[in-house]
Amino acid sequence: MLQILKVLLGTFIVSIGILILKRSEIITGGTVGLSLSLSYWLGSSFSIMYCLVNIPFYVLSLFKMGWKFTVSTLFAVSSLSLMSAAAARLPEFVLPGWFGAAIGGSIMGLGMAYLFLNGSSLGGSNILALFFHKKFGWNPGKVMFVLDGLIIAGSFYSIGLFKGVYSVLSIVILSFIIHLFKSRFAAPAKAPARTPILPAAEAS
Template sequence: MKRILYIILGCLLTSIGAVILQHGEVMTGGTAGLSLLLSYASDLPFGLVFFLVNVPFYVLSIIFMGWNFTVSTILSVTLLSVMTGLDKWLPAFEIPMSVGAVVGGVFIGFGLSIMFMNRASLGGSNIVALILQKKLGWNPGKLNFLFDFVVVLYGFYSIGVLNGALSVLSIMVTSSIISHFKQKIGASNQSAKEKEASPSVEGTVATS
């Protein structure tokens, strides 16, 4: 129950960050950034696009991270899609781009860190980053920055140089916060791996 509450909190913080970035006309990276670009281009709701873009990554998640993580991720993506969709009911407001970049990046950084520490993610590049940390011990914050930076580079063309530069600042803020918690994220993944292995070990002992 405690883990579920933490995942909900992580989704809430991340959705607030996404809404702040959207109103500040600042991009984020990864599948969220790609979804924003597609949302701008197609006029489809961000939540719907974000959910659909993540579907192919669930196969990777099942193979490398297991069903527990995958189900948590699917529920988290769905929850975030619903939460960001509530933005249309809020009064119209604008946020200065520089403020939106930093504040939005902080909210997303803490939101994702909480989710990673509780064995959940928001799909896409999050899944890839956690797989590479689990298998190779790579820093998930730096990996997220790399994936996010690629998407933001593509977004320079559609949102302009200033917005693109502030988007890079935003993902730097997000990735630095995730990197700060990398030890706890790694410990959480290791703990989950040991729990998955323990039944088979017990079964071997019982058989012998």
């Protein structure tokens, strides 16, 4: 029960960050950023796109990361989708791009760090980075950097150059927040039960 509450708290924090990014019309990295970009381009719901984008990664996670990690991630993704759908019903408002990048990226970083440190993730590229780390020993941070770069580059069509630059800023801030928390909680994270999630924290 405590683990469920921790995942819900983490996804709630992330959903606030996503709301700020969406109201600023910018994106971030990972499947969250890809889903935001597709929702802008297609004019569809972020929640629906997020669920669809993550489907292939559930299969990879189940076979390579284990059922416990997969179930926790599935619960986190589903919770985030529902919370984001609820937030979409709030009154419309627009925020400056720089504000969305700074505040949205920071809040998302806090939420994702909390999820990582509690044995969960938001699926997608996090799982892929973990897989490459376990399979080939690749640095998950570098893998995430390449994946995020591709997502941002592909999003320029839907959000434009200037908002693309703000999106890069959001990724830098998000990554810094996660790294900061990883360093701060390095000692607890070394416990045997949590060793599988260390690459995830480094990845994003």
